[in-house]
Amino acid sequence: MGALTRRLLVIGADAAGMSAASQARRRRGPDDLDIMAFDRGNFSSYSACGIPYFVSGVVDQVETLIVRSPETFWDKQSIQVHLRHEVVEIDLDRGVVLVDHRESGHQREHGFDDLVVATGSVPVRPPLPGAGAEGIFGVQTLDDGVALRAYVADHTPRQAVIVGSGYVGLEMAEALCALGVETHLVDAAPQPLSRLDPDMGALVAEALRKFGTVLHLDQEVAGFEAGAGGEVSAVVTSEGTIPAQLVVLGLGVRPNVALAEAAGVEVGPSGAIAVDQRMRTSQPAVWAAGDCAEKRHRVSGRFVTVALGTHANKEGRVAGINLGGGYATFPGVLGTAAAKVGSLEVATTGLGEAEAELAGFVTDSVLSESTTRAGYFPGAAPITVKLVVEQGTGRLLGAQIVGKEGAAKRIDALALAVWNEMTVEELLGVDLSYAPPFSPVWDPVVAAARRAADRLSS
């Protein structure tokens, strides 16, 4: 590589960062662009969403969660990936980052022309008394997952408490129940998955209890107790004390923006790094993608944070195309999400009732109960579809689905309807698929739209 080779430096070697690196490489050869990525962790490009399944043993080998190793990045794409290297400072004036090699303790500067900040998110950890006890884990990184699984194997906890009932919290509850651990779930909200409307959240609570989770709702965590050896022994809540030899913190995450902010990169109203549609930050040489970058919600119009691999991949792709000399934009999000809770599938897209009201919409929701297959077909199982509809216009603002096998992925059709700003009457007319093994003749999604349309027109 010549002295005039442009240098792209990527901070964070997971979904967003490596998508950016790969797309830039597709358009610029190694003689044209030198690409180097640093990550403070032990793994590159892995599936964080797979961690609960690694803890439960459903996924046996940690390697299977790794999409691509540093060796492969180098061999196939001439991209250098340095793990266990933490970027501790960005100097925009001089165009260098300071990198700390965690093992040796050596620090070194690396120059760049363009920088991609893909520093992801950090777990929310309120400063609770006793939070430093041994046996209290986050499940944020693959390193966390490996440590947690090893701890469970070594200490065989009888009781565990999961703090927070987001998607990861629920998946961890299932994982620990499957391992035979008495599992308690504590949440300050009156229902699990507080993004869901209460009628749908109640169905999720039922599923959690069904596989043995003890729910402690409407309870704040006040602190943790530890034994003489420093190992956690109980979780103290606003309602009492729950004995536990293992605690999993699932209180959500916040964008990891400290490094960029310190360098003078602007942070937006959501607390994530502000970016334009091409993923460029307020500093022309700096791009951001993934959990650390701000997203626009297409229905509410507000700026939000969402920590999800799908967006990270797409935003990284957009940044990489632009860095490689092409043109691409990221169109925003709907907050689509899905999870499996025991045999129950849960999915949501767009705005919930409360979110919609908050965004200034007057809503009129319908709840529709149906079956995943034709009613007479073996394996037909219940599915509940909720549509959040704008009063008057009939525009679909959001949707939620709770049901058995085959339920969750139906949210995608609804996401496309919300995305295209369709009304329920329009959605009802769409030519969706039907065959008895897959749906009733009125697909649950269409049946819900029909119910909403009938109500609007009557």
Add this chain to the structure above:
Amino acid sequence: MGALTRRLLVIGADAAGMSAASQARRRRGPDDLDIMAFDRGNFSSYSACGIPYFVSGVVDQVETLIVRSPETFWDKQSIQVHLRHEVVEIDLDRGVVLVDHRESGHQREHGFDDLVVATGSVPVRPPLPGAGAEGIFGVQTLDDGVALRAYVADHTPRQAVIVGSGYVGLEMAEALCALGVETHLVDAAPQPLSRLDPDMGALVAEALRKFGTVLHLDQEVAGFEAGAGGEVSAVVTSEGTIPAQLVVLGLGVRPNVALAEAAGVEVGPSGAIAVDQRMRTSQPAVWAAGDCAEKRHRVSGRFVTVALGTHANKEGRVAGINLGGGYATFPGVLGTAAAKVGSLEVATTGLGEAEAELAGFVTDSVLSESTTRAGYFPGAAPITVKLVVEQGTGRLLGAQIVGKEGAAKRIDALALAVWNEMTVEELLGVDLSYAPPFSPVWDPVVAAARRAADRLSS
């Protein structure tokens, strides 16, 4: 009911006709509108798509396929349904139909103010030598299904031939294989499901062979041989003779328009009854809905026929709303279809490559192979997504999916993308759901869109 009560008469008491009747009733009470439906068959409002599963025994009781009985229509909606009554003539000048009661042989006239023609479709039956032999069945009506199942039980055929490899033909092949019958499938086309592009059709052929179907492709049926008792003994094709004690004709259907055409109702270019968007025919007093009514294909812009319960229900609903004094329109179709063939799921929407070229599009297709769940998640299985894309613009014209459990229903997201005339680049940006039990982080649909978009932009 007074002398001034308006009279709505419905010909055909299945999906389209009874949807129309129900919607009209929702808006007009019994004192305001008298509703009467006639059907020549033995059943009202049933699932024709369930017939193959009734034949195989997957669905045990014929009653479970019946959505609503005449008694229920009367008790709950004050709609009179007369089965085994065939309308044999429509007299528009006098505003009467002539009805033949099949059992008694009596004929009687019934007056109407508005008429809904929902006469469905009739099976295509080429005039082949020997076609009158015993043991040759269509699978068009529930009566056909009942007769076929009884015949199989009584005659325990060792060998069966299915003529035609549409969705019903494939489902019947699976049903008969499951019953232990040596099953042969004959089709004039070089592959099963000729609507699929050849690369996708090959995957279906493989699945058929896997559960024991013997394929005779590129072969025309020339006639049938019968034994001394008049029972079918073999099928003669352009390539030879296949012994068979049972023959199922799955050569497709055509709209049943004879009655309406004889009365002066206009038939459109597709051969089905021409209707406006509100489902009114060329005769102001006559409405049509379901298989017998013409549909506009939203991508090709052409008039087509599609025999599918989903459209029948929606068109009937539209006709009924308009007849009840409301306003509704039917927006056209995409030709979306899905079927299960053994453990393989097949689905299609919009135009195939050949159809697109015929409609004047220049296409550029991509084939993308992926998995139904995250690759590392138990139960992850292959799925192939094909996108038919307009060259230059990147507009999605159609899509086909072949894969294992969880594959088919993904066509709905693609149907919505085609419906909204999205480009592959736009589709790639849509916020679709992701969790390891449901999809890889690049959902197969999004991965296919990405591949197409990458090709367009490079």
